[in-house]
Amino acid sequence: MSEVLKIFKIGGGIIDDLAQLSEFLTELARVPGPKVLVHGGGKGASQMLQDLGIEPRMVQGRRITDAATLDIVTMFYAGKTNKQVVALLQQRGVNALGLSGADGNVIRAAKRPVKDIDYGFVGDLDARSVNAALLVQLLGAGLTPVLCAITHDGQGQLLNTNADTIASSVAVALAHSYEVELHFCFEKNGVLTDVNDDSSVIPRITPGLYQELKASGAIAAGMVPKLDNAFAALEAGVEKVVIENALRINDPVKTVLCRS
Numbered sequence: 266m267s268e269v270l271k272i273f274k275i276g277g278g279i280i281d282d283l284a285q286l287s288e289f290l291t292e293l294a295r296v297p298g299p300k301v302l303v304h305g306g307g308k309g310a311s312q313m314l315q316d317l318g319i320e321p322r323m324v325q326g327r328r329i330t331d332a333a334t335l336d337i338v339t340m341f342y343a344g345k346t347n348k349q350v351v352a353l354l355q356q357r358g359v360n361a362l363g364l365s366g367a368d369g370n371v372i373r374a375a376k377r378p379v380k381d382i383d384y385g386f387v388g389d390l391d392a393r394s395v396n397a398a399l400l401v402q403l404l405g406a407g408l409t410p411v412l413c414a415i416t417h418d419g420q421g422q423l424l425n426t427n428a429d430t431i432a433s434s435v436a437v438a439l440a441h442s443y444e445v446e447l448h449f450c451f452e453k454n455g456v457l458t459d460v461n462d463d464s465s466v467i468p469r470i471t472p473g474l475y476q477e478l479k480a481s482g483a484i485a486a487g488m489v490p491k492l493d494n495a496f497a498a499l500e501a502g503v504e505k506v507v508i509e510n511a512l513r514i515n516d517p518v519k520t521v522l523c524r525s
């Protein structure tokens with residue numbers, strides 16, 4: 266059987282709080298074996314946009330990224346946040362290597378076509394966009410790749426890209442080389458029957474139960490695209506998907522998604 270690779274995606278809420286981010290990275294450093302970290306952006310970029318007089322614009326939870334916004338999110342995600350995470354991992358004995366999608370051509374995305382909404386410089390990708398060979402080489406050299414949510418299109422254009430989609434695309438791309446576990450880490454203890462009750466963790470979700478929970482409204486908002494993505498990754502060869510509290514990744518309380 267091939268080696269287990271764990272891919273962790275950390276959400277913006279944890280990135281925003283240095284104490285929580287540090288605690289998560291301490292837990293991550295304790296996880297044995299090869300791993301990849303994908304991080305979202307957090308609210309820092311929105312704050313900086315506002316400070317510069319640029320009003321952040323979101324449609325259905327997605328950021329409209331014009332040229333000025335792209336400059337700021339690139340500075341924030343690929344610069345400050347990515348390098349801060351790498352430095353904190355180095356402090357914890359993990360040899361992390363921070364990358365945007367342009368570095369080593371690790372993720373080449375395509376600018377989202379304009380339909381009803383023009384999202385601007387936003388990238389779409391799938392597993393074919395991922396340079397799996399490079400990631401395998403880096404992991405083989407004992408490095409922990411830390412990917413931010415900035416990619417490129419191969420024509421010199423940087424693109425703002427959804428971090429959940431990056432995590433699942435990387436997971437699917439690496440499933441040919443490893444037995445892949447994909448971990449979505451955020452502020453809650455897992456997928457909850459009552460989003461306000463952290464003790465209501467659903468330990469195991471099948472596609473059938475997911476449809477029921479979605480229809481009843483128990484699963485909503487950002488959790489819907491996350492789980493749609495996650496079930497698609499399971500179908501595409503990822504061995505295991507886990508939704509869990511970023512500060513308790515080494516604890517048994519979590520939600521595991523199952524193919525059936």
Ligand SMILES: Nc1ncnc2c1ncn2[C@@H]1O[C@H](COP(=O)(O)OP(=O)(O)OP(=O)(O)O)[C@@H](O)[C@H]1O
Nearest residue numbers: 276277278305451456457460483484485486487488
């Ligand atoms: N049943 C549920 N259980 C847990 N969270 C739920 C549920 N239904 C909706 N949610 C919401 O889904 C959110 C998680 O998805 P979201 O994509 O917003 O977070 P994230 O991974 O931290 O994101 P980002 O990468 O955008 O910063 C939670 O903060 C929660 O409010």
